[in-house]
């Protein structure tokens with residue numbers, strides 16, 4: 001039963017050895033069956049990976065292969081200054097920038113590699129333009145698997161190199177990049193390559209651990225809201241599945257209301273939500289500095305819309321200017337996230353202004369990846385520095401004292 005896939009839409013069941021991540025009946029994404037009971041195994045995070053600490057919630061991960069690079073167990077940092085500025089009870093940032101390849105993707109990739117090994121694969125792959133490509137390349141190297149990374153044909157060399165350093169078989173693919181998700185799955189099935197793409201069920205399971213950790217870090221008082229920068233929708237699904245499973249297990253008393261945060265330059269889910277539609281339409285041409293959430297046709301978009309209804313959530317889009325401002329505010333608190341990581345904070349500011357989020361709320365925002373992944377964003381900031389000679393250093397310093 002626990003090894004079954006369930007359709008997120010029509011609830012039809014499939015065996016999890018069915019390698020397709022989509023429902024054969026309705027085409028919507030599949031998911032591992034929701035866990036109904038369990039407890040936290042008191043294994044130390046210093047010694048054991050998250051899927052062993054939370055192993056009641058990962059019954060299908062039974063490989064003992066040593067693939068961990070130390071993913072997960074990230075800080076949940078309280079930002080009192082920001083909470084004051086926003087007139088909120090509490091604001092917490094789940095800082096995913098400190099994962100082994102500097103983004104949350106490592107959680108799903110580690111599980112994906114274990115699952116591929118369980119199924120007997122020696123080849124893995126992914127389709128990505130950013131965080132996921134580096135993550136799969138790193139874990140493929142760690143597990144000594146033949147690793148195929150498919151990137152956009154015109155990807156800039158400074159973005160390709162941080163992936164290529166792990167020595168995967170990196171292929172630049174020209175043509176319609178949007179088709180690659182489906183094409184790669186088909187080619188993978190024909191050539192025994194396990195593609196760990198954006199929202200495949202095992203990757204979604206990795207994101208559950210973000211919710212598990214938040215619950216532990218808040219002494220099992222779940223936040224009122226969780227604000228998630230959303231692209232394909234897999235991370236959103238995983239985080240909400242994690243809260244649901246801890247709730248089912250009696251570990252928390254409530255499930256946070258989810259906020260889907262997107263940028264105005266690529267907001268297919270927000271648009272459908274505002275139109276009260278249950279089906280995503282292709283957003284068309286995108287234009288956003290939050291490249292990490294730039295998917296115009298999210299494969300789990302409809303599933304996210306269903307979760308927003310189920311958990312009384314909301315969806316909001318923010319502009320480039322609002323993203324840059326939020327990125328600066330986060331940095332002023334000591335956390336440097338990529339533009340996509342600043343999107344949830346910008347969303348909270350907006351939702352406070354129209355009082356969608358009430359002042360007495362506890363809010364957790366997810367900072368998904370490191371600012372060093374997208375240094376092009378520096379040009380949007382007015383960054384300051386000074387210069388002087390050694391002999392004049394004290395004069396210079398004194399002129400800057402406040």
Ligand SMILES: [Zn+2]
Pocket residue numbers: 007008009010011012023024025026027028
């Ligand atoms: Zn279905």
